[in-house]
Amino acid sequence: MTSRLVNDSTQIKDLLATAVPQMMRSLLTIVGSLVIMLTMDWKMSAIMFLSIPVVLLVMFPILRRMGEIGRQRQDTLAQFNGDTGETLGEIRLVKSSNAELYEEQHGHDEVQKLYRIGLKEAIFDSIAGPLMMAVMMILIIGVLAYGASRVAHGTMTMGTMFAFLMYLFQLMGPASTPGNFFSTLAKANGSTTRVRDLLNEPEEDILKATGLSVDNQTLKVKNVNFAYDPEEPIIQDLSFEAKPNTVVAFAGPSGGGKSTIFSLLERYYEPNSGQILIGDQPITEMGLADWRKQIAFVSQDSAMMAGTIRFNLTYGLTDDYSDDQLWHVLDLAFAADFVKQMPDGLDTTVGERGVRLSGGQRQRIAIARAFLRDAKILMLDEATASLDSESEEMVQKAIEELMKGRTTLVIAHRLSTIVNADTINFVENGHVSDSGTHRELQEKSQLYREYVKTQFNE
Known part of the structure; x- marks a missing residue:
C-alpha cells in the first residue's frame, strides 16, 4: 500500500506534470x-495524413509491451518495498534467528528481478524513440521523392517543395514527442489502475454524529x-452482556475468537449476522467516531507512534490539555x-513504535492515555501478559484504578487476572460455552475446571 501511495502516484505525477504538457506543445506545433502545409499543397499533406x-x-506492439513491463516494474517495486519495510521493522528477529544471510540473498534476488525488468524497460525505451525517428525519416524521404517528381513534371514549384520540407523538418522534433508520451502513458496505465482501485475502496463514515450516549447502558451482543473467510467461521452464535460498572472477562484456549470479539466491538x-x-x-x-470515543483500548503490545510522550498521550484527541492534566493521568x-x-x-521522543521505552513503560503510557480519554467502556487485551513481575504489579495497580x-x-x-471478575465468559470455537463467576464456573463446567487446573499448574 505504501508503494501504491508513493511510487504509483509518482508515476502518474510524471505523466501529468511532464509528459502531458510536452504533448500539448507538440500537438499545437x-x-x-499541418494546417499551413495543407494550404500549401493538399496532395502532399494527404500523403502525410495517410x-x-x-x-x-x-508503434502499437512496442507500446503494449512497454505497458506490461511498466506494470511488472511497479508490482515488483511494491513487493520489494513491503519486504524491505518488514525486514527492517523486525531487524531484531532477523539477528536473533541468524537470518542475515537469508535476508541478504532474498534482497539480492529481488534487486536482480528489478534490474532485469529495468533492463527490459530500457531496451524498449531505446527502441521506441529511434523507431519513431526512423519512420519519420522514411516519411520525409518519401515526401521528398514525391515532391521531386512533381517539380520535375511542373506541377509544383521548387520554392513550394522547399517550404514544405522546412515545415516537415519543423515537425520532426514534436513528432517524436507522441512516441515518448505514449511510452510514459503505457507505463502509467498500471499505476492509474491501482491508484483508482485504492481510491474506490469504501471509507468508514467517521464523520456521522448521532449524539447517542452510552452512560449507564448495558452492552449486549446477541447471536x-x-x-x-466464509468457509472458516470464527464467531458462531455469540451472546453475552456487560452491565455498567462491571467487569466481564473472556477466557479460553488460544484461537477461540477472543481478540476477534474485541475487533467486532471496535467495529x-x-x-x-446478529x-x-x-x-x-x-x-x-x-x-463510528462517536462510538470509538466511548472506548478505551489497552492491548498487550501497547502500540505507540513515533513522537513525544505528550503526542502519544493526546493522540487522536481533539481537546487541548494542560501539562497539569497530562501529569495527573501519568500519576494515575x-x-x-x-x-x-x-x-x-x-517532550521526550519515544522512537519508532516506542522502542526507547521498556514494555512496562509503554504499557503505563497506554493506560495514562486511556485515563485521558475518560471513556465509559474499557477493553483490556491481556495488558500485563508480557511484563516482568515488578512492571506487572505497577500496571495492575494502574488498571485497577482505571477500571473504577x-x-x-x-x-x-492467565486466570489470576480475572478470578474477581463479575462475569467470566468461557470462549471456545467462537462461542460462549459457559459463563458465570469463577466459583460458579468451577462448579458447573468441566472444561473450565480443566482449564483452571492447567493454568495454576503452569
Missing part, C-alpha cells in the same frame, strides 16, 4: 504546421456470527516518576 495510421500500427469489522447493542440501540446507529497510571526522570519530560466507574471487558490468558 504539429497541428499548426502515413499516421502506419506509424501507429508499427453474532462472523468469519474473515473494525461488522458481524455477518446484533451488538448499547442499551436497546444497535451500535451501527451511532457514528504510575508513570509520572519515570517520565520526570527523562531528559525532556513530556467503567464497564470493563478483559481478555486474559
Whole structure:
C-alpha cells in the first residue's frame, strides 16, 4: 500500500506534470504546421495524413509491451518495498534467528528481478524513440521523392517543395514527442489502475454524529456470527452482556475468537449476522467516531507512534490539555516518576513504535492515555501478559484504578487476572460455552475446571 501511495502516484505525477504538457506543445506545433502545409499543397499533406495510421500500427506492439513491463516494474517495486519495510521493522528477529544471510540473498534476488525488468524497460525505451525517428525519416524521404517528381513534371514549384520540407523538418522534433508520451502513458496505465482501485475502496463514515450516549447502558451482543473467510467461521452464535460498572472477562484456549470479539466491538469489522447493542440501540446507529470515543483500548503490545510522550498521550484527541492534566493521568497510571526522570519530560521522543521505552513503560503510557480519554467502556487485551513481575504489579495497580466507574471487558490468558471478575465468559470455537463467576464456573463446567487446573499448574 505504501508503494501504491508513493511510487504509483509518482508515476502518474510524471505523466501529468511532464509528459502531458510536452504533448500539448507538440500537438499545437504539429497541428499548426499541418494546417499551413495543407494550404500549401493538399496532395502532399494527404500523403502525410495517410502515413499516421502506419506509424501507429508499427508503434502499437512496442507500446503494449512497454505497458506490461511498466506494470511488472511497479508490482515488483511494491513487493520489494513491503519486504524491505518488514525486514527492517523486525531487524531484531532477523539477528536473533541468524537470518542475515537469508535476508541478504532474498534482497539480492529481488534487486536482480528489478534490474532485469529495468533492463527490459530500457531496451524498449531505446527502441521506441529511434523507431519513431526512423519512420519519420522514411516519411520525409518519401515526401521528398514525391515532391521531386512533381517539380520535375511542373506541377509544383521548387520554392513550394522547399517550404514544405522546412515545415516537415519543423515537425520532426514534436513528432517524436507522441512516441515518448505514449511510452510514459503505457507505463502509467498500471499505476492509474491501482491508484483508482485504492481510491474506490469504501471509507468508514467517521464523520456521522448521532449524539447517542452510552452512560449507564448495558452492552449486549446477541447471536453474532462472523468469519474473515466464509468457509472458516470464527464467531458462531455469540451472546453475552456487560452491565455498567462491571467487569466481564473472556477466557479460553488460544484461537477461540477472543481478540476477534474485541475487533467486532471496535467495529473494525461488522458481524455477518446478529446484533451488538448499547442499551436497546444497535451500535451501527451511532457514528463510528462517536462510538470509538466511548472506548478505551489497552492491548498487550501497547502500540505507540513515533513522537513525544505528550503526542502519544493526546493522540487522536481533539481537546487541548494542560501539562497539569497530562501529569495527573501519568500519576494515575504510575508513570509520572519515570517520565520526570527523562531528559525532556513530556517532550521526550519515544522512537519508532516506542522502542526507547521498556514494555512496562509503554504499557503505563497506554493506560495514562486511556485515563485521558475518560471513556465509559474499557477493553483490556491481556495488558500485563508480557511484563516482568515488578512492571506487572505497577500496571495492575494502574488498571485497577482505571477500571473504577467503567464497564470493563478483559481478555486474559492467565486466570489470576480475572478470578474477581463479575462475569467470566468461557470462549471456545467462537462461542460462549459457559459463563458465570469463577466459583460458579468451577462448579458447573468441566472444561473450565480443566482449564483452571492447567493454568495454576503452569
